[in-house]
Amino acid sequence: MxxxxxxxxxxxxxxxxxxxxxxxxxxxxxxxxxxxxxxxxxxxxxxxxxxxxxxxxxxxxxxxxxxxxxxxxxxxxxxxxxxxxxxxxxxxxxxxxxxxxxxxxxxxxxxxxxxxxxxxxxxxxxxxxxxxxxxxxxxxxxxxxxxxxxxTSGELLHKRGYKHDVGKAPLRETQAALFLRACGYNGAEPVLDPMCGSGTIVLEAAEIAKGLAPGRGRSFAFENLRGFDPSLWGQMKQEIASAEIVSDQRFRGYDRDEGVVAASTSNAERAGLSSITSFNKQNISNLECPEGPAGLVLVNPPYGARIGEGHALSSLYQTLGRRLKEEFSGWRAGIITSEERLAKATGLPFSEIGPPVPHGPLRIRLYRTATL
Structure with missing residues (x-):
């Protein structure tokens, strides 16, 4: 109290x-x-x-x-x-x-x-x-x-204020941020999401790299409570905005759905992240390691109960694992899924499996690798 x-x-x-x-x-x-x-x-x-x-x-x-x-x-x-x-x-x-x-x-x-x-x-x-x-x-x-x-928040804090276009079964920005943290990400390396959906993981990683405040584009309930000082609040936001970091990292997202790629690009523009992010249409079977330093691949694939069903998903995870092992030497990988069997289908050497986390009616886990 x-x-x-x-x-x-x-x-x-x-x-x-x-x-x-x-x-x-x-x-x-x-x-x-x-x-x-x-x-x-x-x-x-x-x-x-x-x-x-x-x-x-x-x-x-x-x-x-x-x-x-x-x-x-x-x-x-x-x-x-x-x-x-x-x-x-x-x-x-x-x-x-x-x-x-x-x-x-x-x-x-x-x-x-x-x-x-x-x-x-x-x-x-x-x-x-x-x-x-x-x-x-x-x-x-x-x-x-x-x-x-x-x-004191109002709308849930995962609603950053810039993401108007959302794909199917989206990962919340708050979840993406904490999964990035669990993977040891601190903004100093590139991040790639080969099944990016509306771009949540890529955009969170880029924001962290630039030191942008996640709540910079929205209002809050505390603005209607006693004790609120608009002048002090404005000064606080200005000071935090002035500490923005210049990042030379690149953050990439791919998806096979052209409409989703366009949505991710629009979300990045509204967030002021277009200069360090890119989104392109590409199937997982064509995934290649980009030029430049090694970093982190973090992906939230379909779970089965969520979007896709059946044996096709096992094949998808197998392809993902194969491309990562063949192409991403020196990188780390994180797979977010509700199905242990699908995670195992990648054949990736997971060094740590995170706790179950509620995600709608499902419970998802982060499966992490050390350096591949």
């Missing part, structure tokens, strides 16, 4: 990716951060909240936790939620949506719990019930402990 100007900040992440996000959070200067199931907790002031939203590549949201208490029945929830410092965070009359979840608790009806919290909020701030695009309060009741958080 907020005390003496300090805020309890929580950056969410998909289960299994907490260690990678913890590395990123600490790398950005929040060295006392700690991993918890589903995210990373750390303390700071409002500028830390703004900076986390602007710079964190792997987080889904940035929440501010305003209180936690035991509640075993709705009357108790009602009474204790009225003691929360609502007015310190939410301006009067603001439209707010409350979302509640209940797990292993005596309060089991999430709708009733949300109504009690909404009532407390209205009494403190004259807030009105909002839609999904307005300010949001998240209430989690787990084993009778109620944690109340304010969402």
């Amino acid at each position: 907020a005390t003496s100007g300090r805020l309890d900040i929580f950056a969410t992440v998909q289960p299994g990716l907490e260690p990678l996000l913890l590395d990123e959070v600490r790398e950005l200067g929040w060295t006392a951060a700690k991993a918890q199931p589903g995210g990373i907790s750390f303390e700071g002031g409002w500028p830390d909240v703004w900076r986390a939203n602007l710079l964190l590549r792997g987080a889904g949201r940035v929440l501010v936790r305003i209180g936690a208490f035991r509640a075993e029945h709705l009357a108790q929830l009602d009474k204790r939620s009225r003691q929360l410092p609502w007015a310190e965070f939410i301006p009067d009359g603001r439209r707010v949506r409350v979302e509640a979840t209940c797990r292993k608790s005596r309060i089991y009806h999430s709708g009733a719990a949300a109504e009690r919290i909404e009532k407390s909020l209205r009494l403190a701030t004259a807030a009105v019930r909002g839609d999904v695009d307005d300010l949001r309060v998240f209430v989690r009741i787990d084993q009778n402990i109620c944690t109340v958080s304010i969402d």
Whole structure:
């Protein structure tokens, strides 16, 4: 809970990716951060909240936790939620949506719990019930402990603001960023994706190389909360933008679908990355190693349950593995898939297999090689 100007900040992440996000959070200067199931907790002031939203590549949201208490029945929830410092965070009359979840608790009806919290909020701030695009309060009741958080992000942070064209079964930008980190990528080497889809992996890699803030092209919910200083926020963004890195690396994406290649190219233009990225139509059977230094091949192929089905996928993975072994000596490779049998079909010498990560109805893993 907020005390003496300090805020309890929580950056969410998909289960299994907490260690990678913890590395990123600490790398950005929040060295006392700690991993918890589903995210990373750390303390700071409002500028830390703004900076986390602007710079964190792997987080889904940035929440501010305003209180936690035991509640075993709705009357108790009602009474204790009225003691929360609502007015310190939410301006009067603001439209707010409350979302509640209940797990292993005596309060089991999430709708009733949300109504009690909404009532407390209205009494403190004259807030009105909002839609999904307005300010949001998240209430989690787990084993009778109620944690109340304010969402400071708005739209999920994987929505960078430039990617209008999205292919089938896209990998989220936040996932791509953390998988790149898991592969040891730090922006100092080329990255190639031979099945690039809408270009997510390539564009994330290029942004990291140029030191671009992932949130530079979008707005955030904290701009509508108390404590927001537009002047200080503008100064922060300007200082971060002025630290952009000049990169001479190249980032390449290939796909057999000409429409997807055009979409990736458009996404790169909107992101300001055209100068260091290229997207071309090419079948995986024609994949060749580009000239220049060795780097990383990271690919998110079809999984079977997702886009393609049957034996054709095994053949596709076999071809991918063969081309990588034949053409990419000195490079590292990462394969993202939900199917272990397909990963094994590549014949690649995987040195590490990552934890399962939710991806829609599936659970995907990163299969990494050492230098080929």
